[in-house]
Amino acid sequence: MESLPNFSLLRPRSIAEAVAARAGAGEIRFLAGGTDLLPALRHGLMQASTLIDLSNVAELRGITSDREGVRIGAGTTIQELSAHPLVARDYPAVAEAAVAIAGPTHRAVGTVGGNLCVDTRCRFYNQSEPWRTANNFCMKLAGDICRVAPKADRCYAAYSGDLAPALIAHAAIAEIIGPAGLRHAPLAEIFTDDGIVYLTLAPGELLVSVRLPAAPGWRSGYEKIRTRGAIDFPLVGVAVALRCENGKLRELRVVVTGTDSCPLSIVGLDDLCALPLDEALTRLDKLVRKQVGPMETTLAPATYRRRVVPVLARRLINRLLPGVPA
Ligand SMILES: Cc1cc2nc3c(=O)[nH]c(=O)nc-3n(C[C@H](O)[C@H](O)[C@H](O)COP(=O)(O)OP(=O)(O)OC[C@H]3O[C@@H](n4cnc5c(N)ncnc54)[C@H](O)[C@@H]3O)c2cc1C
Known part of the structure; x- marks a missing residue:
């Protein structure tokens, strides 16, 4: 040990x-x-x-709400987030993602800020020191090449946090403080598609909170697949948020975790909303498969993970469409 x-x-x-x-x-x-x-x-x-140790910083904790939406302190525990009635009612994808993180003991102490800033993962990196030594290391630590993409000039370790896709699907804004003062940015922008430098936070910057805008009319959900039914990180996780008017899909957001080095917002979804549902879902399948970039970072093959993303997205959309209770 x-x-x-x-x-x-x-x-x-x-x-x-x-x-x-x-x-x-x-x-x-x-x-x-x-x-x-x-x-x-x-x-x-x-x-x-x-x-x-941030655990004594009371200013970082708690969930508050006003007419503009909900503010979630970065020091709020995952357990507190998953049990919050307003989050469960107005931002169900966030509550579903929270309750799917690790196990109960992790959720009792793990925080929103820690979950968002969680390190990227790869089967060549998340190993013991003797394993990594025997296997000649990798680019993310002490080696020269990315073991899943030996010709690449960057690391492909996968971002695998569960909360980020759900929060991004709800258009979350991050509140960040650092030596240069306070700033706000769309949460999606604190991530970058690089397995080593996966956050855009400047040295010394602290994530203070995330703010979710009020979401009247939005429905959302989160699903993940993992090796075991508990504890495990997502092999793939998908958050969907959608808004309907007069029974028709008007806005759709799909955000994926576990495949790329950052949470991936699927682009090109606006055109889908005008299509009949069957056609929209077929187009979505193609868009998703084209945009996600899973590599052999887990024991489950990348081809399987690429195929399962649209399945989860389709499943969520069918669950969230009107007619089915939210
Ligand atoms: C067995 C096991 C299973 C797990 N399963 C999952 C899973 O299914 N899904 C999942 O998403 N995660 C999983 N995790 C990872 C982890 O438990 C969670 O992501 C957890 O929410 C991390 O939060 P923390 O507060 O413990 O972070 P910490 O471990 O304290 O910190 C994580 C990183 O975030 C940085 N950080 C923390 N707070 C801030 C802040 N406010 N501003 C800037 N940087 C900050 C730290 O410096 C560190 O780099 C698992 C972990 C284990 C050990």
């Missing part, structure tokens, strides 16, 4: 203190629930000289 390396632990009580602490020297990281970070440190996937 690999042991946790030594590090200093800082325990700020405010966002300002946390951001100031992050500006110090050395390899400094934010620690939320620790369910991803601490195992990564133990397996030697990351180094840290100092961890900034």
Whole structure:
């Protein structure tokens, strides 16, 4: 069993203190629930000289609402999110994604911010140190090539967080604070399609909250496939949000996790809304299969994962269309 390396632990009580602490020297990281970070440190996937424990920063926690929508603090636990009645009522994809994350003990301490910033994954990376040494490492850590795309000039580890696609399908806005002050950005923009540098957050930036705009008339859902029915990361996860008028599809969003190095918003869906449903779903199948880019990052083959994405999308759309209770 690999042991946790030594590090200093800082325990700020405010966002300002946390951001100031992050500006110090050395390899400094934010620690939320620790369910991803601490195992990564133990397996030697990351180094840290100092961890900034965010659990005492009350400003980061909680879910509030107003007429504009809902604000979810980055320090809110996944368990709190999954059990929140307003989230379940108005943003069901988010509640469904939350309850599908890991297991109950992870959800009790794992946070929204930690889930969104969770490291990308690959079967050549998420291994013990002896395994990686024996297999000559990979580009994401200590090696030269991406083992799933040896000719590529970047790493193809897959972003596999469950919450991001559901929040992005609801047009979430991220609130971010850092040395340069406070800024807001569409949540989709904090990700980039690179297995190593998968976040666009600048050094020292802290995710403070995500805001979901009010969603009258929207229906949404989330489905994932995974090896076991609990605990496991998604091999593929799909969030769908749609809005109908007079029984007709008017807006459709499909966001995928587990296939690419960032959550992938399927583009070109506007034209589909005008088509008869059968035709729209057939076109959707083609669009999705063309846009997702799963690689052999999991033990389940990439071809299977590419084929299952449109199946989940189709299943969700059929579930969410009027006539079926939301
Ligand atoms: C067995 C197991 C199964 C899992 N299954 C799933 C799964 O099915 N789906 C899934 O999505 N995840 C899964 N996870 C990963 C993890 O448990 C969750 O993603 C969890 O929500 C991470 O949150 P955390 O608060 O524990 O993050 P931490 O581990 O504390 O942090 C994760 C990363 O986010 C950064 N970070 C944390 N908060 C902030 C912030 N506010 N601003 C900027 N950076 C921040 C940290 O520095 C770190 O890099 C699993 C983990 C394990 C061990």
